[in-house]
Structures are given as C-alpha cells and as structure tokens.
Amino acid sequence: MKKSISILITSLLLVSSGVFAQKQATKNPKLVVGIVVDQMRYDYLVRFQNKYGNDGFKRLLKDGFSLENAHYNYIPTYTAVGHTSIFTGTTPSNHGIIGNNWYDKYEQKSIYCVDDDKYATVGNNGDGGKKSPYRLVTTTVTDQLHLAQNMKGKTIGIAIKDRSAILPVGHTANAAYWFDGGSKGQWISSSYYMNELPNWVVDFNKAKKADFYLSKPWNTLYDIKTYTESIEDDNDFEATFKGEDKPVFPHNIPALRAANNDYSILKAIPAGNSFTTDFAKAAIIGEKLGASAHTDFLTLSYSSTDYVGHQFGVASKEIEDTYIRLDKDLADLFQFLDSKIGNGNYTVFLTADHAATQVPAYLQSVKIPGNYIQPAKFLNFLKEQTKKYFNSEELIENMSNFQIFLNKEKIKELKLDYETVAQTLANEAINYKGIYKTVTAKTMQTTMFTNGILNSLQNGYNQKYSGDVLLIPNPSTIIYPKKGTTHGSGYSYDTHVPIIFYGKGIKKGTSKKKYEIIDIAPTIANLLQIEFPNGTSGKIVTEVFK
Structure with missing residues (x-):
C-alpha cells in the first residue's frame, strides 16, 4: 500500500513538473532579440521623428516601453565596453573589458579586446577570425539562458564589428558572425565557435549582396532640402572619403571603393545596416531561431551608424540620412519577425553602446566650449x-x-x-x-x-x-582629428542613450526615472525567470512588465 502511494505521489510530481515546464515555455518568448545601435544618442529618436515611418522606431515607442532618462554609469563609453555592460549587467570594474584596446601592464603591450591567437578564422584564410571572448571574466544574460535551459536553445551574435558580435553572446554562444572587409567581403567566425561555416552562411556569402550594396552611390533618401534637422552639407567639420574633395552628397561609392579599402567602405555607409539586417534574417531562417521548445537569443548590433558618426559628426546630413534608413531596416526586421516568429511570440530591446559629442570645432564656431588635446x-x-x-x-x-x-x-x-x-x-x-x-x-x-x-x-x-x-x-574636449567626432567620456552627450523594451511580456509606456545601462540584463533575466549574470550590479526595471 505504501509503495503504491509513493508511486502515485511520484507520478503526480512528475506530471506537475512537466506542466510547470510547459507553462514556463509558453510564458517565455520564443526569441529574444537584443539590438544595439552603435553610437546612437537618445535625441536621434526625437530630432528625426518626423522623418521616421510608423513601423520602425515609432512602433517600438508606440507599443513598447521607453526609458527616456537612461544613461551609462561608467567611463569609458566605448564600443566593446558598452556591448559588454549591456549584456553582463555590470561595469568594467567587474567584467574586465576596459576598452576596445588598452595597455596590458602584464604583457607590457597594447591589446585588442577580443584578439585570441589560440583560434583560427572560419570562413576564409585571413586573420580576421582569430578572436574569442576570453578576456570577459563574467557571464552574460545569454550565458545564463543557456545554463538555465541545460545548454538547449541557441544564442547567436551578429555585427559588422567583431567585438560587437562576440562580447554580447558571452562564452557559451552557438555562434558569432562578423564582416571581414578589405578584399574579402565575407561574413566570418572563429574556431572558438565552430570548425566550418554553416551552409546558410556559405550561401549568403556566395550571393555577393555586399557587391549589390556597393554598386550605387549614397544619396539622401529624401530631398536633401528637407533635411532641416542637420547643418549645411558642405562644412568644415566633416571628414571626406579618400578620393573626395568635399564631404557632400552624393557619395560616389562605386568610384570610391578602391581607394577606401574595397569592401570596408560598406561599413561606413548606411547600406552596411541593411546588409546586417539581411544577414540577421538569414540567420533566423538558417538556425531556425524561435522554432523550438526553448527560448533562443539573437544579439544584433548595427555598426555603420558609428562609422558614419565618427566621420561626419552628429549634426551632419549623413547621420540624419543614416537614421532615416535604419528606421526602414528596423521596420523590415520587425515585419520579418512577425512573419517568422509571430507577433507576440518575441521580445526585443533596443539600446546603444554609447552616444557621441558634437564636433568640438563646430561647437567653437557657435561659441560653445569645445577643445582638442x-x-x-x-x-x-x-x-x-x-x-x-x-x-x-x-x-x-x-x-x-x-x-x-x-x-x-x-x-x-x-x-x-x-x-x-x-x-x-x-x-x-x-x-x-583641457x-x-x-x-x-x-x-x-x-x-x-x-x-x-x-x-x-x-x-x-x-x-x-x-x-x-x-x-x-573638460566637456567636449577630445583626442581626435578636428574633422569628425568621437565618444568615451562620462558626460551626458556620451551617456544618454535609448532603452526601449518591446514585445512579449512588455507593457506600453514611458518612464522619466533615471535608469542605467546595467539594468537591461537583470530585467531580461527576470522576464525569462533565469539567474542574473554572475557579476550583475544593475536592477530590474519593474515598470516595463505587464
């Protein structure tokens, strides 16, 4: 009799456990997409809003939850550091990524954040894939998702920049892919993740979409006379492509390609973001993301915005056109997610790895302090x-x-x-x-x-x-050429970025409370009901949840 009762209790526990697991799987999104826009200031959401359509940034703002007073809480505000802090929920004091490059006082040489000669390039015979996340000393929210699901589900990182693809997906990623420019023009990876590229990546590279995007000049999407949110096109504060006399539209990309390191020029024009979107869509199909019983995670970084911002500055017509075009890329991505994953089955957050200062020389021209060291x-x-x-x-x-x-x-x-x-x-x-x-x-x-x-x-x-x-x-004092701009400080022009949550589990709304970039990872972890990354120092943004 006791044995029968014991068997009955055990059976009930197994059934209830299975029901709980099934409910949790139903509760969680099928796919989380973490979008990072490289060098996006918060005010780009407002400055260019009249040029945006209804299905990109405005869709996130209308149906998602926007933190209007979100900031980085550390120095330096660089790309590698930003991407790492977003997904680890902590700052360089804990996660160990203190720059893109920094001086290693033990090796007594300057190092790059993701270089790792222990691994080989996967995708071509170059050195662009000798990378890994080994300098990152904490876990990411993507690592924690893998641990919580007993290494089930997939985590994939995509960006034109290697560091922006590698660091967000942490140590346990199924794959990270980045673009190898120069004479290569291919998406590649590292033997840290795989021994050969999946067929879908090989097919994407064979399609030569990069050549398609480089086959036409970069002109403004709309009449340049309507770009009233930016300064005059012909000015003294912007750098030119090699081979150009002036930094003005149109930029003859086919003619400039050879002098600007061939395929690498794609990184520095808004078409690089469209190209990245195409690859992300191919990854969702090729990896069957969002199609299993487990939650998948895609980290997607748009790098071209940073290259354009550095070259032309935050007040340029080039940056305005780049964000107008990115808005269309986002609309394209969201419509694709609706079709493939299902509206209501995925969760997105969008933020930036840092912002940027106005060109100091331009500030000086309008009697605002700015300087160079x-x-x-x-x-x-x-x-x-x-x-x-x-x-x-x-x-x-x-x-x-x-x-x-x-x-x-x-x-x-x-x-x-x-x-x-x-x-x-x-x-x-x-x-x-200074x-x-x-x-x-x-x-x-x-x-x-x-x-x-x-x-x-x-x-x-x-x-x-x-x-x-x-x-x-001092504020707006930088080490940089006098044409173009940069970032890295702890001032608001570098720290104030968008943070928008959207999709499954997220309510509509806005908040003017001050939040920090390190709050994203614990918020997503709480949404997924998984453990925080092991170095987390941020907090849950409870306002965003339904």
Whole structure:
C-alpha cells in the first residue's frame, strides 16, 4: 500500500513538473532579440521623428516601453565596453573589458579586446577570425539562458564589428558572425565557435549582396532640402572619403571603393545596416531561431551608424540620412519577425553602446566650449614633470584612454615611492589645458564616490587592469582629428542613450526615472525567470512588465 502511494505521489510530481515546464515555455518568448545601435544618442529618436515611418522606431515607442532618462554609469563609453555592460549587467570594474584596446601592464603591450591567437578564422584564410571572448571574466544574460535551459536553445551574435558580435553572446554562444572587409567581403567566425561555416552562411556569402550594396552611390533618401534637422552639407567639420574633395552628397561609392579599402567602405555607409539586417534574417531562417521548445537569443548590433558618426559628426546630413534608413531596416526586421516568429511570440530591446559629442570645432564656431588635446604634446608635458620632480623621463610606460601607466620597474630602480610619483603626476596634470579632474589608482581603491563623474570613473576602474593615474577631460574636449567626432567620456552627450523594451511580456509606456545601462540584463533575466549574470550590479526595471 505504501509503495503504491509513493508511486502515485511520484507520478503526480512528475506530471506537475512537466506542466510547470510547459507553462514556463509558453510564458517565455520564443526569441529574444537584443539590438544595439552603435553610437546612437537618445535625441536621434526625437530630432528625426518626423522623418521616421510608423513601423520602425515609432512602433517600438508606440507599443513598447521607453526609458527616456537612461544613461551609462561608467567611463569609458566605448564600443566593446558598452556591448559588454549591456549584456553582463555590470561595469568594467567587474567584467574586465576596459576598452576596445588598452595597455596590458602584464604583457607590457597594447591589446585588442577580443584578439585570441589560440583560434583560427572560419570562413576564409585571413586573420580576421582569430578572436574569442576570453578576456570577459563574467557571464552574460545569454550565458545564463543557456545554463538555465541545460545548454538547449541557441544564442547567436551578429555585427559588422567583431567585438560587437562576440562580447554580447558571452562564452557559451552557438555562434558569432562578423564582416571581414578589405578584399574579402565575407561574413566570418572563429574556431572558438565552430570548425566550418554553416551552409546558410556559405550561401549568403556566395550571393555577393555586399557587391549589390556597393554598386550605387549614397544619396539622401529624401530631398536633401528637407533635411532641416542637420547643418549645411558642405562644412568644415566633416571628414571626406579618400578620393573626395568635399564631404557632400552624393557619395560616389562605386568610384570610391578602391581607394577606401574595397569592401570596408560598406561599413561606413548606411547600406552596411541593411546588409546586417539581411544577414540577421538569414540567420533566423538558417538556425531556425524561435522554432523550438526553448527560448533562443539573437544579439544584433548595427555598426555603420558609428562609422558614419565618427566621420561626419552628429549634426551632419549623413547621420540624419543614416537614421532615416535604419528606421526602414528596423521596420523590415520587425515585419520579418512577425512573419517568422509571430507577433507576440518575441521580445526585443533596443539600446546603444554609447552616444557621441558634437564636433568640438563646430561647437567653437557657435561659441560653445569645445577643445582638442594632442596626446604627443600632453605626454611631453608629463615627462617634463617627471624630469623636474624625479630627474627621469622614463617613469611613464604608456598613456592611453586618458590613463597613465607608470614604469614600476624604473621607479624601483631609482628607489622612488610609487604613490608619490602617481600623486605628483595627478597634481601636475590638472594644470594642463583641457584636463578637468585627475585621480590616482590609490584614490580609486580607498575612496567611495557615490555620485557625479568621479562615480562614473570609479565604475569603469578595474584594479587589475586599469592605469595608475586616471584623467577626465573638460566637456567636449577630445583626442581626435578636428574633422569628425568621437565618444568615451562620462558626460551626458556620451551617456544618454535609448532603452526601449518591446514585445512579449512588455507593457506600453514611458518612464522619466533615471535608469542605467546595467539594468537591461537583470530585467531580461527576470522576464525569462533565469539567474542574473554572475557579476550583475544593475536592477530590474519593474515598470516595463505587464
């Protein structure tokens, strides 16, 4: 009798467990798509809204939930760091990706965030695929989804930039794909993920869509006279393609292609975003994403917006046209998801990896402060200080990303005190024109900054990898050529980005509360009812849920 009761109880538990699993599978979206627009300022949603159609950005805003006061909470606001922070739910102080490139004080050389010679290129015989996420020391929300589903379901990363494809999908991804430009013109991967490209990628590459997009000039989608949200087309603040006399429309892409590294010019025009959308759609079909009993995750980064922004600046007609065209690409993607996955069966979030400053030279022309720092001159100034105080010009090993790395062996050899050298440089660097704040590594380790720009600097400081003296420039003061612009600071023009949630499980609405980029990953994890990434320091945005 007892044995029969035991068998009955066990059977009921198994049935209820199966029902729960089935309900959870039904509750969760079939597919999550995390979209990152490289270098998208929040104000692009507003500035260009009259040029957008109803099915792209406006669809997300109308039927999704928009965080209007969302910011990055660390320095530096660079591409690799942004993509990593979005999907890990934490800052460089924890996840270890402190730049695109940075000085490795252990190897004593500059390194690139995803380079890894242990792996080979998959897709061609070049070196573009020798990559992996091994420098990332925490998990991503995509890793956690795999763990929660016993490695079932698929996670795929796609971007023109390798770092933007690799870092979001973490360590356990089924695949990451990026575009190899130059003479190659192919989507490739790394042997970290696979031994050969799937047939659908081979077929996509054979179709030569890149050549199609490079076969016609880049002109404005609408009459350029209607582009009243941007400054004059012919101005002194934009860089040209090689072979151009002026940075003006139309840009004769077929004629410029050879002088601009062949297929690589596709990265720097809005057609690169359309090309990325085409590949993402092919991936959804080829990998059968959203078709299994498990939740799949696609990370999709639009890189061309960053190349255009760097070259032409945030007030250019080129950037306006790029976002008008991206809006159409998004509409195309969403309609495709409706058709293949089913409206109501998928969840999307859209954000940016950073924003950007106005071209400082343009700001100067309208009497707004903006400036440039020349790194060679600044480094000479710092060496003058070490010569003055310590009778040596060999105490600085590297200066990059507004960080100074000291030569600790030389400091020991000269029997100097490391902390005295660091603090002296901090004290003197503050006197250099364009430098706003300076702090030492010791200050970062012994003082807790709870708000303001020093809090952002501290969130970006990694004790193991960061430099010995950290510098903050004045607002709109950059190390960059005088034509075009960049990003990387903790000021609002670099930190204020869109965050929009849309689709299954998400209600309609907006919020003006301040949220941080690191809040995305725990929010998505909570939606999926999975564990947070293991370094998470963000919070759940409860407002977005139905």
